[in-house]
Amino acid sequence: MADEMKCITLAARPEGAPKDSDFKLETRPVPEPSEGEVLVRVHYMSLDPYMRGRMDDAKSYAEPVPLGGIMEGGGAGEVIASNDPGFKPGDMAFGMFGWATHGVQPAKMLRKLPEGLPITTSLGVLGMPGFTGWYGLTEIGKPKKGETLVVAAATGPVGSMVGQIAKARGLRTVAIAGGADKCRLATEKFGFDAALDHRAYDDARSLRKALAEAAPDGIDIYFENVGGKVFEAVLPLMNRFGRIPVCGMIAGYNTGALGGTAGAGPDRFPVFWRTLLVKHLLAQGFIISNHFDRYGEFLNEVAPLVASGDIAYLEDIAEGIENAPAAFMGLLEGRNMGKQIVKLA
Template sequence: MSENLNQRIVLAARPQGLPVPGDFRLEETPVPQPGAGEVLMETLFLSLDPYMRGRMGLVKSYAQPVAIGGVMVGGTVSKVVQSRHPDWQEGDIAVAYAGWQRFALSDGSGLRRLDPAAPLSAALGALGMPGFTAYAGLRNIGKPKPGETVAVAAATGPVGSAVGQIARIHGARAVGITTGAHKLAFARDELGFDAVVDHKAPDFTAQLAAACPQGIDVYFENVGGTVWDGVFPLLNPFARVPVCGLIAQYNHPGEPQPGPDRLAVTMREILSRSLTLRGFVMTEFWDSQQDDFLRDATAWAADGRLRWREDIVQGLENAPEAFIGLLQGRNFGKLVVQLGAA
């Protein structure tokens, strides 16, 4: 590709169910030039996250959808390659929100400077938005106490893995729900979960009950679907459920789910057991708690209490297929696309 051209991936069509490669289009456009007060940034790493599926549709949500022909949204680690901004110099590296493209302009709003010597891609995972999502959900909603049981699905993903480790830092017992021998072993042996359960096992509900003999006090909801069905009967009185994601339903937004209507039964149990279910988006806590998170997470990473795994894909052109795989659970760890080197 010519250095004078910008590669970008745009939304070509709104998906019907699981996205397909034809819902994306790779384009080449001239590299934009920074105006006064702007910087031109080159993407080094692009984060791929489940929330992006919601941005591809038109279902009402907390954020505007991507327009047809618009660049797919996403967090990035980017390097300043030209600057007309007084606070940024060429070579500076920052967390940005440049989306699925090689080059992007910024007026400096929302940029967070990074130490070039730090593990840069981790700023999109355990030391970035996913890690903060786990931190904020537990701190503000889950509020685990020593000795309590905290369960989390997608336990080897960037949010779930942080949830389990932070729960244990607070003295709670962590139960991870995932699938596949390699992921189960990683959650148990590398991340330190106290128990792990395979949600695709025929006896999943029995496994989960055995792993949670005292019930569940905090369930960090990332998935929904049949995992929720197994967790719900085990929730203790006064259990707290931070609702972060519902990936099992992302490819069918707004569609009624098959089976009987269980809303009345669910509401009765919420009432009788005094349960707290609270949806959240991490941005509501970012301004007031980001400094606490960065201080704590950096310290936990330094002393080995916060670990992570990355699944790194090379090349922007491979982002669509990697993203489709993410929605099918094919990734192992935080999914990141590498576009360049610092």
């Protein structure tokens, strides 16, 4: 067993977009598991947009990463030591090990991974992102056959799950993505009926015009991952009694506007509030960690579809923990193609 591990710690709190100097690569002793704990050598770790919020010292639904602390995140790998009868060396497990090559967690906080599927699926299509898309769509979006769904960041692990589940339930699905390649991916790999490149439109008004053509019957469900210009384009096209599951607002993560300080531009909240009223819309935020009692139901429904190829997925894998910061910064700028993962072993 290795004596040392590598990890990425938070060196400074970002001002705007994260930069290299906000992260630090460190070498530390490999931790030893206590009673009831398990030591895992992480093979793959997940990068997700929510991690940007953990870098800020702002009040939120979870505590921020402390300065000098290991960046938060999930990983999957091999058990190399166990003080719990539920795990033995050689088992594959998922846990919140952070940005690190090794990690110790209580056995009750780990999920043993089944054989037959790549362990990377536990980080994306069958992990927190896929579950987020499934839960938000089914429980808040409440899709009905014949309706129209729009989802931004549509080729990511959340958006692609939303689109495929909605399509299977008989909805018209419209993807919004960044770049022509991602739009092709949305229609050709993930089966969306139409896809729009938000980067091809200078403002919300021009994007809205194109969106109205792609969704001629209006929009019944908008799965909100992005905010910003995309949300401004979508809102006037929402049908009466439409539903908006609010999953993320990545367009504002680097601006400071979501941390309590004023963002640039006019106050559009009154327009949103009035539209919510007169169109009888439901807009509901959710944090998926509050709903893991439904995770087994999600796995039972979706895992066989992934195994059979009926649910497609795409992974963007960077190599080496030292490249995690660059991959994460690229994720926030939309440079990834699919679920962003870092291969560690």
